[in-house]
Amino acid sequence: MNVLGARIWRMLLIALFGACALLLPAQNIDIQDNDNVPLEEKLVYRHQNSVNVAIHSQGFGAGFKIGKIKSIHKTVNWEAEVVSLRSLKEIKTINMSEYFTRPYVYGKLNNVFVARFGYGQENRIFGKPYWGGIETWWTWEMGASLALLKPYYYYVTVYQGGQEIIDEQTFEEHGQWMTIIGRAAFTKGINETKLSPGAHASVGLSFEIGKQRTRMQAINMKLVAEGFPMGVPIMDGQRLDWLYLTLHLSYNWGSRFNKY
Numbered sequence: 001m002n003v004l005g006a007r008i009w010r011m012l013l014i015a016l017f018g019a020c021a022l023l024l025p026a027q028n029i030d031i032q033d034n035d036n037v038p039l040e041e042k043l044v045y046r047h048q049n050s051v052n053v054a055i056h057s058q059g060f061g062a063g064f065k066i067g068k069i070k071s072i073h074k075t076v077n078w079e080a081e082v083v084s085l086r087s088l089k090e091i092k093t094i095n096m097s098e099y100f101t102r103p104y105v106y107g108k109l110n111n112v113f114v115a116r117f118g119y120g121q122e123n124r125i126f127g128k129p130y131w132g133g134i135e136t137w138w139t140w141e142m143g144a145s146l147a148l149l150k151p152y153y154y155y156v157t158v159y160q161g162g163q164e165i166i167d168e169q170t171f172e173e174h175g176q177w178m179t180i181i182g183r184a185a186f187t188k189g190i191n192e193t194k195l196s197p198g199a200h201a202s203v204g205l206s207f208e209i210g211k212q213r214t215r216m217q218a219i220n221m222k223l224v225a226e227g228f229p230m231g232v233p234i235m236d237g238q239r240l241d242w243l244y245l246t247l248h249l250s251y252n253w254g255s256r257f258n259k260y
């Protein structure tokens with residue numbers, strides 16, 4: 001595990017323990033009717049939609065949920081998200097002997113992005129009183145995954161026709177390289193993107209921190225297991241990797257409403 005991967009894991013674990021510490025005073029108190037409570041806080045809402053941004057142990061991502069509130073104890077969600085997927089063995093370097101170079105990762109084969117589509121549930125563990133607090137839910141989700149593998153190109157110098165030229169090549173051709181100048185533009189190789197279908201499942205905790213019932217705000221933590229039968233090669237030494245286990249931390253915000 002490289003330094004960046006270790007720092008991400010440490011940050012996520014600190015966030016997990018910090019959130020658990022905040023939850024210790026929480027009690028299972030249902031919302032009570034009160035003359036001073038606004039009408040919108042007394043209504044029972046049936047729909048909950050939200051978007052999220054996330055960081056995980058091997059990248060970043062964003063997504064959205066379309067939810068249906070079954071009861072005060074259960075919500076079902078249809079979810080979609082896109083995340084980047086990096087190898088924990090990636091180490092960025094730069095060629096200091098050349099001018100105007102870009103950092104690159106030696107041995108990288110593909111830039112990988114994963115689109116996930118799934119169904120899940122949220123089940124309440126601790127409620128909160130109407131005056132505020134933290135509400136805790138445990139969550140699970142499963143569904144289909146689709147990995148997009150865009151070849152990673154390098155700017156390199158090679159001998160061709162008896163002279164030294166600059167070319168853009170993938171790591172598959174590294175045997176003829178003389179010098180690595182840096183990584184090529186991200187757009188290079190987009191038309192060569194390949195697909196690798198798979199499946200995923202996750203389990204986690206959701207901490208509802210919103211102060212209004214009509215506005216949804218939550219911090220989510222989940223562990224995701226994801227498999228790709230055809231494999232998702234990211235680095236040269238991991239060409240056969242097909243199973244990935246990642247820890248996610250996300251911030252969700254959205255709204256609760258009824259359809260009349």
